[in-house]
Amino acid sequence: EMLISCRAFRGRLYFGTHPYGRLLVLPVVPTGTFESAPCPLAQAGTYRLWWRAGLPPGTSLRFQVRCAPTEEALVTTPYAGPEGDVHAYFDEPGRSFPVPAGSVLQYRACLTTTDPALSPYLKQVTITRD
Numbered sequence: 548e549m550l551i552s553c554r555a556f557r558g559r560l561y562f563g564t565h566p567y568g569r570l571l572v573l574p575v576v577p578t579g580t581f582e583s584a585p586c587p588l589a590q591a592g593t594y595r596l597w598w599r600a601g602l603p604p605g606t607s608l609r610f611q612v613r614c615a616p617t618e619e620a621l622v623t624t625p626y627a628g629p630e631g632d633v634h635a636y637f638d639e640p641g642r643s644f645p646v647p648a649g650s651v652l653q654y655r656a657c658l659t660t661t662d663p664a665l666s667p668y669l670k671q672v673t674i675t676r677d
Contacts (some may be wrong), residue, residue, distance in 0.1 A: 553610040558578040561649065581656040581669065585618045591648035593677040598656075599639045606660045606667035609636035626655050 588594070600608045611633075613628035628635025629642045636657065637644075646652060653673065658667045 563582050563595045567658065577661065577663075578657065578659045581658070581674070582590065583656075585621055585651045585653050586674070587651050588614075588646055588676075591646060591650075591651065593643045594646050594652075595641055595643050595675050596637050596654065597673040597675065599640075601668045601670065603662075603665040603667070604660040606658070606665055608653055608659075608669065609657050610637055611636055611657070612652060612654045614646050614652050615648075616649060616651070618651050621651055621653055638654045 558634070596609070596610055596612065600610070602608060613621060613624045613630055615621045615624040617675045625633045627633045629637055629644050631644075654672065654674070656669055656672070660666055
């Protein structure tokens with residue numbers, strides 16, 4: 548069937564078909580996360596987290612990173628912000644963070660919206676070594 552309409556109303560998405568079609572109602576969540584694949588980094592040093600994103604009004608995007616000696620150890624390692632604080636986030640691209648030698652790195656993007664009709668979107672993430 549052909550999709551005729553899609554509307555946001557009171558925090559939910561409504562998809563409809565016409566005539567005499569079905570109505571599909573989906574909840575809209577105000578927050579979501581995206582976790583990267585683990586990335587081995589052989590060299591110790593200071594790294595920087597860069598990103599490009601679309602941020603419509605009422606939306607935001609922030610990041611945390613974690614490093615561990617192995618991929619298996621990542622599972623129990625908490626995500627943290629630039630200073631290693633688990634309650635802090637990278638709010639601006641280009642912030643630096645230390646990485647020990649032989650680490651596996653993973654980042655988490657946290658996306659939020661206050662408008663159920665709008666969502667932030669991530670275009671690109673880059674991690675560079677100083």
